[in-house]
Amino acid sequence: MKKIHFREWGIESPRYWGMLAVLAAVVAIAGFATLYMEHEGHWVTGMNNQIVWGIPHVFAIFLIVAASGALNVASIGSVFGKKVFKPLAPLSGLLAMTLLIGGLLVLVLDLGQPARLIVAMTTYNFKSIFAWNIYLYVGFLAIVAVYLFTMMERKAMGYTRSVGTFAFVWRLALTTGTGSIFGFLVARQGYDAAIMAPMFIIMSFAYGLAIYLLVLMFTFKTDGRELGDKLIARLKNLLGVFVAAVLYFTVVYHLTNLYGTENHAYEAFILRDGGIYTTLFWGGWILAGCLIPMGIIYHPALGKSRGALVAACSLVILGGFAAIYVIVIGGQAFPMAMFPDKTIIASGFYDGVNGDPLSYSPSLPEFLLGIGGIAVALLATLVAVRVLRFLPESLADDVADPHAAAKGA
Amino acid sequence: MSKQTDQGRRDFLSRAATAAAATTVAPGVFLHSVADAAPRAEPVTSKVRWGMLIDTTKCADGCTACVEACDVENGLDLIGKPEGASDAEWERQRPRWIREVKLKDNLTDRITTMPMLCQHCEFPPCVDVCPTGASFRRADGLVLVDRHTCIGCRYCMMACPYKARSFIHENVLLKSTAVPRGKGCVESCTFCVHRLDQGETTTACQDACSKDGHQAIIFGDLKDPNSAVSQAMSKYPTVEVRADLKLNTGVRYTGL
Known part of the structure; x- marks a missing residue:
């Protein structure tokens, strides 16, 4: 097996700085949007006392979930001993960190009192999964940083497997914690389901890998580095399995709900009568997020095309946003079942009169804050691959996996 | 000399x-x-549990006396619609501690009118989920928010089965000295804690309801067998809203 060398991302300076400038501009706009929201208060957002979590939470949760999933490629290499994945690991660890930072920034900047972050870091209620998540998220950043160090520093390489295993277990706990934010909410019909935690884990596998693949293909193509077809085929098939698993968990979640009469109204809302939420469920979560990508991945001709793979990854990401939107906003828009055998026919404070959903129309500043989180993640990634050796010089099949290449030839 | x-x-x-x-x-x-x-210098104890009984048969359709009294008592009427906000959005964003709901029984079409407010649970989900412990239950049964440690994450609002909590979406220019508040924190009914801590034993909503001659709200110490609320609760069958959650609410209803 040839030795694999890592090298900084070497695209021409003007192009590189141009990309950074665009991303920095997006971050700056998001910064102004955030200052505006903080200064005026949340009334300038579409969030209200009926729908309390909005677009910022959709972006934040998506990024946090994707972050833990992005680490999977590294885990497969060092925990499950698949040699071919090892050169892919540094970028995987890097994306896990940058996506998490982007997501956390969005989450924190949407707080009613963001300046009190220090309170959140020093005063804990350990019955709250949120409090645990603070440890899980910060701990994840630290552990992945050490994990990256063991990958990139020759003297520490002996520890890669043990640190990688620890990081893998930690990331499972992290996504369980994120899924449990909803799983533990007994009050609302759409949540309060133990399946939320494993479903979030499998979603993280798919979203994280889709983002990873896009970043890998982009950085390699722009820098003229070779990316072997066999390697891409392996990653692509892995994505297909993850997306199928997301579909499976989605089906089980809704079938379980459909069995119990108490959940029929909620299921009718999401699956049939929920307007935007129904559209996003079928068109976004199921069709764009699962069925079309699977069709592309397993199509005999399309499955071999890089362009089609880019489309599949992009659709998985869009479907992911739709899924999180349906879970976070749809779950709140459906009125709470306070009086199970009665219909609320009038209310002084929007209780879902006659079963009407609660209304939420996201505002521009909210979107800008969310997009800013993505821009921060990408900006940090592009800076890191430029200054440190995260990317292998070549991932041609005879370099990355000579054994497979020889067998195929 | x-x-x-x-x-x-x-x-x-x-x-x-x-x-x-x-x-x-x-x-x-x-x-x-x-x-x-002053009584407020004494630490509260669990010898008292403040609670409320709402007789829905006495609650008058169309009456909003309790809601208006709460708004004045707790300074909610001092919060104005921000300039530029639409009326519809403001109605969704303004804080409300107590609200009137009108229900129709799905089988019998019987109509019930009643106020909904923080139910002051013994096992409050809002307290469970609060990451900083700003949501807390006081020894005497009041579920309150410490607005010095509330970071405004709204997880308590996601967790409350009664939609009882409000987030302050706007800058607060005027506030009552008894009920301070600030933008970016969550709050809800306190059972008029500022009155209780001064030795008073009624809430603003109860006073308003009585003044209007309805007497639908009885408030008092659930642990004192001689209190009006305990006496009434022992006489009539009462229910908790969402009793299935087993939160042991401090607010009970009759005629629901």
């Missing part, structure tokens, strides 16, 4: 010292004694 002068100076100095001591120490002593005298 000189002796007399000395005596005069000594008297002056001693009186001045006494006066100085009195002016510096006395206010502290006075305040201390006032504080001692």
Whole structure:
């Protein structure tokens, strides 16, 4: 097996700085949007006392979930001993960190009192999964940083497997914690389901890998580095399995709900009568997020095309946003079942009169804050691959996996 | 002669010292004694559990006396619609601690009118989920928010089965001294804690309901068998809203 060398991302300076400038501009706009929201208060957002979590939470949760999933490629290499994945690991660890930072920034900047972050870091209620998540998220950043160090520093390489295993277990706990934010909410019909935690884990596998693949293909193509077809085929098939698993968990979640009469109204809302939420469920979560990508991945001709793979990854990401939107906003828009055998026919404070959903129309500043989180993640990634050796010089099949290449030839 | 002068100076100095001591120490002593005298200086205990019984058969359709009284008592009426906000959005964003709901039974079409407010659960989900412990339950059963440690994450609002909590979406220009509030924190019904801590035993909503002659709200100590609320609860069948969650609410309803 040839030795694999890592090298900084070497695209021409003007192009590189141009990309950074665009991303920095997006971050700056998001910064102004955030200052505006903080200064005026949340009334300038579409969030209200009926729908309390909005677009910022959709972006934040998506990024946090994707972050833990992005680490999977590294885990497969060092925990499950698949040699071919090892050169892919540094970028995987890097994306896990940058996506998490982007997501956390969005989450924190949407707080009613963001300046009190220090309170959140020093005063804990350990019955709250949120409090645990603070440890899980910060701990994840630290552990992945050490994990990256063991990958990139020759003297520490002996520890890669043990640190990688620890990081893998930690990331499972992290996504369980994120899924449990909803799983533990007994009050609302759409949540309060133990399946939320494993479903979030499998979603993280798919979203994280889709983002990873896009970043890998982009950085390699722009820098003229070779990316072997066999390697891409392996990653692509892995994505297909993850997306199928997301579909499976989605089906089980809704079938379980459909069995119990108490959940029929909620299921009718999401699956049939929920307007935007129904559209996003079928068109976004199921069709764009699962069925079309699977069709592309397993199509005999399309499955071999890089362009089609880019489309599949992009659709998985869009479907992911739709899924999180349906879970976070749809779950709140459906009125709470306070009086199970009665219909609320009038209310002084929007209780879902006659079963009407609660209304939420996201505002521009909210979107800008969310997009800013993505821009921060990408900006940090592009800076890191430029200054440190995260990317292998070549991932041609005879370099990355000579054994497979020889067998195929 | 000189002796007399000395005596005069000594008297002056001693009186001045006494006066100085009195002016510096006395206010502290006075305040201390006032504080001692007021009931709020005593720590609350679990010997009391504040609770409320709402008789829905006495709650009048179309009456909003309790809602208006709550708004005035807790300064919610001081919060104005921000300039530029739409009326519809403002109605969704404004804080509300108590609201009227009208229900129709799905089987019998029977109509019930009743107020909904924080149910002051014994096992409040809002307290469970609060990451900083800002949501807390006081020994005497009140579920409150410490607005010094609330970071405004709204997880408590996601967790509350009664939609009882409100987030302050706007800058607060005017507020009552008894009920301070700030933008970016969550709040909800306190059972008029500022009254209870001064030794009063009624809430604003209860007073307003009684004043209008409905008497639909009875408030008091659930642990005192002789309190009006305990007496009424022992006489009539009462229910909890979402009893399935087993939160042991401090607010109970009859005729629901």
